[in-house]
Amino acid sequence: MENALHTLRERLADANALGSALAIMDWDQQTYMPKGGADARSEHMGILSRMHHETLVADETRAALDAAVAENEDDVALLRVVRRELDLKTKIPTALVEEKARLSASAHEAWVEARANNTFSSFAPLLERMFEIAREEAEHLGYEADIYDALLDQYEEGATAAEVRTMFDAVRGPQVELIRRIGEQPATDDSVLYGDWDIPSQKRFTESILKKMGYDFNRGRQDIAPHPFCTGWSIGDIRITTRYKDYLGSSIFGSLHEMGHAVYEQGQRPEWDLTPLAGGVSLGLHESQSRLWENIVGRSLPFWKWAFPELSAEFPAISHLGPEGFYKAINRVQPSFIRVEADELTYNLHVMVRFEIESSILKGTLAVADMPEAWNALYESYLGVHPPTDSLGCLQDVHWSMGSIGYFPTYSMGNLLSYQIWRKLQSEIGDTDALIEAGEFAPILGWLQENIYQAGCKYPPKELVQRVTGKPMDPTDYIDGLNAKYSDIYGL
Amino acid sequence: MENALHTLRERLADANALGSALAIMDWDQQTYMPKGGADARSEHMGILSRMHHETLVADETRAALDAAVAENEDDVALLRVVRRELDLKTKIPTALVEEKARLSASAHEAWVEARANNTFSSFAPLLERMFEIAREEAEHLGYEADIYDALLDQYEEGATAAEVRTMFDAVRGPQVELIRRIGEQPATDDSVLYGDWDIPSQKRFTESILKKMGYDFNRGRQDIAPHPFCTGWSIGDIRITTRYKDYLGSSIFGSLHEMGHAVYEQGQRPEWDLTPLAGGVSLGLHESQSRLWENIVGRSLPFWKWAFPELSAEFPAISHLGPEGFYKAINRVQPSFIRVEADELTYNLHVMVRFEIESSILKGTLAVADMPEAWNALYESYLGVHPPTDSLGCLQDVHWSMGSIGYFPTYSMGNLLSYQIWRKLQSEIGDTDALIEAGEFAPILGWLQENIYQAGCKYPPKELVQRVTGKPMDPTDYIDGLNAKYSDIYGL
Numbered sequence: 001m002e003n004a005l006h007t008l009r010e011r012l013a014d015a016n017a018l019g020s021a022l023a024i025m026d027w028d029q030q031t032y033m034p035k036g037g038a039d040a041r042s043e044h045m046g047i048l049s050r051m052h053h054e055t056l057v058a059d060e061t062r063a064a065l066d067a068a069v070a071e072n073e074d075d076v077a078l079l080r081v082v083r084r085e086l087d088l089k090t091k092i093p094t095a096l097v098e099e100k101a102r103l104s105a106s107a108h109e110a111w112v113e114a115r116a117n118n119t120f121s122s123f124a125p126l127l128e129r130m131f132e133i134a135r136e137e138a139e140h141l142g143y144e145a146d147i148y149d150a151l152l153d154q155y156e157e158g159a160t161a162a163e164v165r166t167m168f169d170a171v172r173g174p175q176v177e178l179i180r181r182i183g184e185q186p187a188t189d190d191s192v193l194y195g196d197w198d199i200p201s202q203k204r205f206t207e208s209i210l211k212k213m214g215y216d217f218n219r220g221r222q223d224i225a226p227h228p229f230c231t232g233w234s235i236g237d238i239r240i241t242t243r244y245k246d247y248l249g250s251s252i253f254g255s256l257h258e259m260g261h262a263v264y265e266q267g268q269r270p271e272w273d274l275t276p277l278a279g280g281v282s283l284g285l286h287e288s289q290s291r292l293w294e295n296i297v298g299r300s301l302p303f304w305k306w307a308f309p310e311l312s313a314e315f316p317a318i319s320h321l322g323p324e325g326f327y328k329a330i331n332r333v334q335p336s337f338i339r340v341e342a343d344e345l346t347y348n349l350h351v352m353v354r355f356e357i358e359s360s361i362l363k364g365t366l367a368v369a370d371m372p373e374a375w376n377a378l379y380e381s382y383l384g385v386h387p388p389t390d391s392l393g394c395l396q397d398v399h400w401s402m403g404s405i406g407y408f409p410t411y412s413m414g415n416l417l418s419y420q421i422w423r424k425l426q427s428e429i430g431d432t433d434a435l436i437e438a439g440e441f442a443p444i445l446g447w448l449q450e451n452i453y454q455a456g457c458k459y460p461p462k463e464l465v466q467r468v469t470g471k472p473m474d475p476t477d478y479i480d481g482l483n484a485k486y487s488d489i490y491g492l
Numbered sequence: 493m494e495n496a497l498h499t500l501r502e503r504l505a506d507a508n509a510l511g512s513a514l515a516i517m518d519w520d521q522q523t524y525m526p527k528g529g530a531d532a533r534s535e536h537m538g539i540l541s542r543m544h545h546e547t548l549v550a551d552e553t554r555a556a557l558d559a560a561v562a563e564n565e566d567d568v569a570l571l572r573v574v575r576r577e578l579d580l581k582t583k584i585p586t587a588l589v590e591e592k593a594r595l596s597a598s599a600h601e602a603w604v605e606a607r608a609n610n611t612f613s614s615f616a617p618l619l620e621r622m623f624e625i626a627r628e629e630a631e632h633l634g635y636e637a638d639i640y641d642a643l644l645d646q647y648e649e650g651a652t653a654a655e656v657r658t659m660f661d662a663v664r665g666p667q668v669e670l671i672r673r674i675g676e677q678p679a680t681d682d683s684v685l686y687g688d689w690d691i692p693s694q695k696r697f698t699e700s701i702l703k704k705m706g707y708d709f710n711r712g713r714q715d716i717a718p719h720p721f722c723t724g725w726s727i728g729d730i731r732i733t734t735r736y737k738d739y740l741g742s743s744i745f746g747s748l749h750e751m752g753h754a755v756y757e758q759g760q761r762p763e764w765d766l767t768p769l770a771g772g773v774s775l776g777l778h779e780s781q782s783r784l785w786e787n788i789v790g791r792s793l794p795f796w797k798w799a800f801p802e803l804s805a806e807f808p809a810i811s812h813l814g815p816e817g818f819y820k821a822i823n824r825v826q827p828s829f830i831r832v833e834a835d836e837l838t839y840n841l842h843v844m845v846r847f848e849i850e851s852s853i854l855k856g857t858l859a860v861a862d863m864p865e866a867w868n869a870l871y872e873s874y875l876g877v878h879p880p881t882d883s884l885g886c887l888q889d890v891h892w893s894m895g896s897i898g899y900f901p902t903y904s905m906g907n908l909l910s911y912q913i914w915r916k917l918q919s920e921i922g923d924t925d926a927l928i929e930a931g932e933f934a935p936i937l938g939w940l941q942e943n944i945y946q947a948g949c950k951y952p953p954k955e956l957v958q959r960v961t962g963k964p965m966d967p968t969d970y971i972d973g974l975n976a977k978y979s980d981i982y983g984l
Contacts, residue, residue, distance in 0.1 A: 013535075013539060014539055014543070016536075017535070017536040017539035017540055017543075018540070018543075020532070020536045021513035021516075021517065021536065021540060022513075024513075024516060024517055024520060025513065025516055028516060028520065032524075032713060032715075033729060034709065034710055034711055034712055034713050034728070034729055034731075035710050035711075036708070036710050036711030036712075036726075036727075036728030036729055037711070037725075037726060037728050037729030038728070039726070039728060040512070040725060040726030040727075040728055040729060040765070040766060041726075041729070043505075043509070043766065044508075044509040044512045044513065044725065047505060047506055047509035048509055048510070048513060051506070051509075051510075051543075216528070217526065218526055218527050218528050219526055219527075219528030219529070220526055220528075221524060221526050223524075233529075233532060233536065234528075234529060234531070234532030234533075235528075235532075236526070236528030236529045236530070236531060236532055237525060237526055237528055237529030237532060237533070239526075273532070274532060274535065
């Protein structure tokens with residue numbers, strides 16, 4: 001019996017090594033790989049993905065899982081997590097997995113080109129095949145109410161499209177109302193934040209504050225990529241990327257966002273490293289941490305009372321704003337085209353667009369070729385803006401090119417959970433404003449590590465939320481938090 | 493029968509994907525990986541190395557090889573190359589391969605530390621185990637005359653320690669005599685080449701000339717690493733690294749050297765990409781190309797008549813030298829401690845030291861713990877210098893930390909072959925000095941591509957040398973070339 005658990009662990013270690021190789025190859029592709037390397041990278045990642053899949057779904061892995069006997073509660077959790085992963089993977093044929101991996105690599109290149117040249121049509125055939133693959137995956141995985149459920153469950157165990165609709169219905173009204181009231185106020189002028197900002201200064205500033213906040217650069221690094229992301233392959237090597245644009249906030253909040261993902265991963269238990277118990281438990285929980293550090297901490301007034309002197313030393317052109325002026329400028333509410341640069345308040349509306357588009361394509365009521373039109377119509381309807389180009393419209397996100405379909409709602413879940421977790425944290429550690437203003441992040445990071453990060457994947461996400469906050473995911477804290485924050489900023 | 497060849501190609505593609513993942517992980521480790529990533533990298537590379545090995549030595553790979561029927565001469569070559577590789581690999585137990593891969597990763601970290609802190613003793617235990625592994629490998633591989641033959645043959649098919657001794661015996665006399673005569677001349681003053689050189693300027697200059705010489709940056713890139721190297725995983729992604737030091741020549745000749753390796757790989761036949769027929773055929777041939785571009789082209793007067801204006805625009809502090817003065821300064825002959833920065837003339841003496849050390853340890857007449865003493869004694873005897881620290885002595889090279897034992901003599905073979913090939917190239921394309929001075933590298937690169945690079949691994953190295961130059965490896969052209977060059981520079 002002990003042998004079966006040992007055999008299982010060996011198989012999992014092999015899968016972990018292949019998965020890590022794939023993650024490194026993907027990181028390299030998005031950061032440093034020369035253009036000419038794309039074809040071979042596709043080929044290699046396709047083969048390694050197949051091997052990764054085969055290692056997990058092999059009869060001997062399943063036999064070891066079935067024969068393994070847990071000796072303690074960690075083993076119980078391990079077996080549960082592995083059983084779920086194997087069940088998911090076993091249902092999807094190896095050939096489909098390999099095709100998806102190959103397509104992802106070439107579709108990523110095509111997406112980069114299409115976005116750069118505003119040519120949706122050059123990307124559309126690959127995207128169409130990607131949605132077909134998603135549909136095939138969903139059929140293999142099986143679902144009851146909605147084809148979307150099968151895809152969403154892969155990213156957020158137990159979540160359903162119906163829950164997503166309920167969530168959006170709960171927050172849409174209050175958010176739209178708040179946006180409407182803000183629209184009646186004088187517009188915030190944040191034009192001073194746009195310019196030709198020195199890149200080494202931005203790099204120096206973001207890396208300095210990230211370090212002080214607790215992101216360990218001995219176990220991580222920050223590079224440049226077209227779309228910011230966080231990746232890693234051990235507790236000792238969790239990397240982030242950012243990008244430098246004319247809006248000064250792009251690099252700052254991109255870095256803070258990815259740092260939130262990264263400290264979640266860096267904060268894992270060392271003894272679970274390289275096993276399926278390590279790492280963030282779901283995308284929603286992961287996003288709750290990126291949004292917590294980006295928005296609740298990083299877009300707060302106490303934070304800029306602490307960080308503004310360092311920022312204005314790098315960029316004297318904004319020093320006249322002071323912390324309060326900067327705080328107001330970065331929290332300007334303005335419906336816009338780009339999700340990753342959206343203010344906190346309009347962000348969920350961007351997600352709703354994507355959810356609608358995905359749902360419609362999966363159900364066959366929208367053709368990929370008609371996506372730009374549908375996208376623009378939804379932006380008009382939800383945000384009152386009309387994207388001038390597809391590059392600023394339906395080509396803006398990397399996700400679909402990588403086959404991540406059914407993924408976007410987890411961003412909104414993350415938004416809700418970030419406030420729900422923060423409220424609980426405040427009730428236990430006290431005056432967070434004072435801590436942040438003093439640059440004392442250790443108590444905050446420590447509480448999150450103890451309560452969330454170190455739990456790894458031991459509990460399913462819904463159970464973890466209940467354990468940590470004492471209730472299921474709930475929009476109350478989120479809506480209250482936004483109302484309080486924006487009423488203050490806009491004097492409502 | 494066709495099926496067997498097809499099956500074999502699939503197995504080889506799997507091995508190629510695993511080998512490429514390993515190469516990417518190694519590149520990352522030497523360039524960007526944070527310190528904390530070392531343990532997991534060791535673990536992952538150990539597992540992937542085992543999988544790579546197992547894929548090749550699997551019964552079904554061997555069965556496919558045995559049953560495969562060649563349909564054309566490329567197939568014949570493929571089967572020959574694969575048979576040799578499988579024979580080599582089958583002899584070495586998988587456990588030993590995995591241990592070596594794991595040890596390499598941790599020994600590399602230990603070497604970086606030991607070199608930085610001048611603590612040979614912290615590296616010695618790992619190095620000792622590495623030499624034990626080499627001995628075990630050699631015993632598994634088998635040999636007739638000399639344990640060294642088994643290791644050398646892995647890097648240079650068919651080469652023997654006896655041939656290496658014959659080569660060194662042939663060149664030692666003339667080289668030492670030339671160095672002695674130069675020593676009687678007034679010393680060249682190259683102190684102007686030492687300073688705090690701007691790194692972006694060095695990067696800009698080296699990348700500019702490499703591009704003009706034919707290294708394709710759409711299919712490659714240059715990064716920084718402690719030890720310059722070239723690596724790649726497809727014809728479309730061949731990368732080099734360099735380093736920036738106080739000697740201006742370090743980055744320039746490091747880059748030119750690695751570019752020589754890189755154009756060999758970039759010049760392969762596309763139809764063989766990702767198969768065992770692609771890539772340089774042996775280390776000696778590979779080194780012949782790095783040395784040809786670094787020394788014969790890059791340290792020539794015509795080259796600096798072409799490149800000096802661009803260099804002095806970046807570094808006005810040396811503009812007074814002019815091409816001739818710079819040419820003399822970079823060809824200063826001066827016995828020194830560091831192989832990779834040695835002048836062309838003393839270089840082989842550095843290799844001889846390593847060959848003697850390796851031979852003695854493998855034969856058991858020298859203990860690893862006594863290496864520093866033996867190393868320093870040989871430097872005293874061959875070069876008349878005494879390394880002041882182990883960091884400048886036996887800790888200077890990366891090779892042994894990676895388990896590359898029996899590798900160094902291929903550097904000297906490369907030196908000889910570079911002149912032998914160049915002489916043949918000159919006899920066919922005419923006035924190379926005029927081409928180089930005009931910055932017209934295409935005819936030179938074209939001839940090398942057609943005659944050497946595009947041959948890939950189709951012919952064994954000795955056969956390729958015979959085909960290209962009409963004779964076996966021979967020291968004549970090398971000795972003649974050095975005599976002519978240095979007699980001119982030093983007015984002998």
